[in-house]
Amino acid sequence: MxxxxxxxxxxxxxxxxxxxxxxxxxxxxxxxxxxxxxxxxxxxxxxxxxxxxxxxxxxxxxxxxxxxxxxxxxxxxxxxxKRLDMVKVEAVVRGYLTGSVLNDYRATGTVNGVALPAGLEDGSKLPEPVYTPTTKADVGEHDAPETYEQTAARLGPDLASRVRDLTLDVYRRGAEIALDKGIIIADTKLEFGLDEDGVLTLADEVLTSDSSRFWDAKGWKPGQTQPSFDKQFVRDWARSTGWKPDDAEAPEIPADIVEATRARYIEAYELLTGRRWQ
CATH class of the missing domain: 3.30.200.20 (Phosphorylase Kinase; domain 1)
Structure with a gap:
């Protein structure tokens, strides 16, 4: 190979x-x-x-x-x-307000050009899921947020709308299934490609602890840090060390943080699938 x-x-x-x-x-x-x-x-x-x-x-x-x-x-x-012609966009959808868009909301009342209601807190559920695409950066570079109009200008309006609509459909189905298992999918990112017949096809991974924020539905409360089953635990640890993404070297993860992260991934898998991880 x-x-x-x-x-x-x-x-x-x-x-x-x-x-x-x-x-x-x-x-x-x-x-x-x-x-x-x-x-x-x-x-x-x-x-x-x-x-x-x-x-x-x-x-x-x-x-x-x-x-x-x-x-x-x-x-x-x-x-x-399958080999696909990958669509150059990170198709991100948010059902809850948190993460990288929170500061934008606090400053402007919008995320990726979409106006949101006033008075939302970190962790608030949005009235409707919001599509917030980003560019797809190469390794070592950072994805950049785009408005839907900017994505449409890059991809063309037909492809951009199909990606947006399927992203929202996938999120709604996934969020419904997960909530029934006790997990809130706060947000997720998807990737798509076109097959040899031009069919828009879901690729890469989907609705995992790497690509999504998984929160414990029982412990969810806006305005606080949410109990989670995803890599936010590692993000928070990395920030606590004083490390910044533009630093020359990233920190080694201590053994206890590695095991706690692994345990969260396993718990998410078992809750969602109903299967025991072997």
Missing amino acids: ELIHQGKVRDVYADRGDLILVASNRVSVYDVILPTEIPGKGALLTALSLWWFERLADIVPNHVISADDVPTEFAGRAVRV
């Missing part, structure tokens, strides 16, 4: 006309890869994505060909997928 792309978390190999998408145990925060891995993380992300792909298949086709026809050394954390 030929390694053709190495992302922040996934490696992509060419094989027999298809691609092999391998989820590593790397973890990135604020678009920076940290030097310490989370054991088993790649397998957890792969298994959860496959579970979600099945439950979203009636909404949007996905790129998966097989989770079994992969090289032995990648078994459990790789999938054979």
Whole structure:
């Protein structure tokens, strides 16, 4: 196989006309890869994505060909997928106000050009899910927020609207399923590509602890730090060290933070799927 792309978390190999998408145990925060891995993380992300792909298949086709026809050394954390012409946008949707857009809201009352009601707090549920796309940056660079109009100017109005509408449809389905399992999906990001017939296809990962904010529904309360099952725990730890994303070196993750992060990923998987993680 030929390694053709190495992302922040996934490696992509060419094989027999298809691609092999391998989820590593790397973890990135604020678009920076940290030097310490989370054991088993790649397998957890792969298994959860496959579970979600099945439950979203009636909404949007996905790129998966097989989770079994992969090289032995990648078994459990790789999938054979279709080649796609990837759409150059991070399709982000938010059902709750938090994270990087919070300061913009406090300053302007808007996120990505979308006006929101006054008086919202960190963690507030939005009246309707809001589509907040970003550019898709290369490794080592940072994604930049865009308005929908800017995305449409780059991609063309037809493709931009199809990506937006499918992103919202996927989020609504996923949020409904997750809430029934006790998890709030506060936000998520998706990736899409066009297959050889021009069909818009869901790619990469979907609704995982890496690509989404998963909150404990029982503990949710606006205006406070939300109990979570995602990599926000690592983000918060990294910030607490005084490290900044533009620093030359990222910090090593202590063993207790590694294990606590892994435990959160496992708990999210088990709550959502109803399966015990082996």
